[in-house]
Amino acid sequence: MDRPRNIVILTGAGISAESGIRTFRAADGLWEDHRVEDVATPEAYVRDPGLVHRFYDARRARLGEVEPNAAHAALARLDAQWPGELLIVTQNVDDLHERAGAKRLLHMHGELNSGWCLACDERFSWDGPMGPGAACPACAKVGSVRPDIVWFGEMPYEMERIEAALRDAELFVSIGTSGAVYPAAGFVQTAKYVGARTLEINLEPSQGSLLFDERRYGRATVEVPRWVDAMLASK
Numbered sequence: 001m002d003r004p005r006n007i008v009i010l011t012g013a014g015i016s017a018e019s020g021i022r023t024f025r026a027a028d029g030l031w032e033d034h035r036v037e038d039v040a041t042p043e044a045y046v047r048d049p050g051l052v053h054r055f056y057d058a059r060r061a062r063l064g065e066v067e068p069n070a071a072h073a074a075l076a077r078l079d080a081q082w083p084g085e086l087l088i089v090t091q092n093v094d095d096l097h098e099r100a101g102a103k104r105l106l107h108m109h110g111e112l113n114s115g116w117c118l119a120c121d122e123r124f125s126w127d128g129p130m131g132p133g134a135a136c137p138a139c140a141k142v143g144s145v146r147p148d149i150v151w152f153g154e155m156p157y158e159m160e161r162i163e164a165a166l167r168d169a170e171l172f173v174s175i176g177t178s179g180a181v182y183p184a185a186g187f188v189q190t191a192k193y194v195g196a197r198t199l200e201i202n203l204e205p206s207q208g209s210l211l212f213d214e215r216r217y218g219r220a221t222v223e224v225p226r227w228v229d230a231m232l233a234s235k
Contacts, residue, residue, distance in 0.1 A: 003234055004170030004197065005084030008162075009075065010187055012091045014176025014203055015220045020066045021094055040151045049132045049146075056147040057129045060112045063094055071175070071224035072100035078228045079104050083235060087165045091177065091184055093149055108156040108184065114148035117141065123148050156183060169196045173227075176220050179206030188212060201227060 013023040038044050039055040068076075079086055079102045088105045090097055093112045097105050115126035117136035124137055126148075134145040150156050166172065172191035179185045188198050188211045200212040201223045209215055216223050 006165075006169050007082065007084065007086045007171045007173065008165050008169040008187070008191065008196075009086070009088045009173045009175065010091070010177060010184060011075070011088065011097070011175045012177030012184070014178075015071050015224070016066075016069075016092055016094055016096055017176070017203075018071070018219065018221050019069045019096055021062070021092075021096070036152060040149075041153055042151055043153075045146060045151075053129075053131050053147070056112065056149065057131065059093075060126075060128070060130075063112060066094075066096070068096040068100035069221050071220035072096045072102070074225040074228040075175075076101035078231060081232055081235070085165070085168065087162075089162055089165075089184075089187075091181065106158050106161065108150070108158060108162065110147070110149040110157065112147070112149070115145045116148040117144050118146060119144035159183065162187075163190070166190045166196075167194050169194070171199065172196050173199045173201065174206070174212070175201045175224060177202065177206055179208035199227075 017023050034055060039052050045052045075088060075097065079088065086104050088097060088102055089108055090105065091109050093107065093110055095111065095113055113126055114123055115130060116123050117138060119141040120136060120139040122136065122138035130145060130147065132143060135142045136145050166187060169191055172188060174188060177184065185208055188208055191198055192211065198212045199214045200206060200209055201216045201220065203219065204217060205215065
């Protein structure tokens with residue numbers, strides 16, 4: 001891809017699926033078990049915080065049973081060795097990118113291993129169950145801690161930083177995303193507007209697949225390392 005120097009990579013649920021993290025919209029996805037409106041909105045949290053906490057406590061516990069896969073490892077290797085600008089923007093709330101070694105990374109939808117106190121507005125690391133009776137480690141208030149997750153109807157984190165990176169990008173790569181959730185689904189259009197080349201790596205075509213200059217379909221654990229090897233060989 002003409003040896004781009006500045007790269008923005010978007011990752012979605014598909015990159016973690018091969019590690020055993022369930023996706024949302026597949027036939028056996030998380031939304032088959034729960035309605036979005038019941039576990040992933042601010043209104044759901046107000047209506048039934050116990051249900052919301054049980055949903056995210058179960059997902060947090062699952063992190064201890066899974067490991068990063070070859071796709072995570074390949075992106076961490078690219079992060080460590082790429083001489084130009086690089087930013088991995090993940091929609092995932094798991095910690096598999098970090099555990100693989102990625103550093104130039106941000107979680108636009110929050111993190112399972114983080115809590116947010118609605119009383120004092122502090123965010124902090126959190127392991128294990130949270131539950132409605134959790135106490136904030138900063139202000140000690142009980143019952144004010146929620147998962148630090150961006151729910152439907154809330155603004156994703158660090159959008160200004162993401163938009164700035166996209167404006168400077170020479171290559172935008174989307175990995176394991178459905179192309180159904182905005183604003184992330186619109187990143188390819190922003191990248192193309194500023195003249196960046198665009199690549200989709202996915203198990204199957206996303207909803208926006210026709211917007212990409214190049215498309216590679218197959219398992220992330222195969223296609224991502226193959227692409228990273230080619231990029232590093234050309235740097």
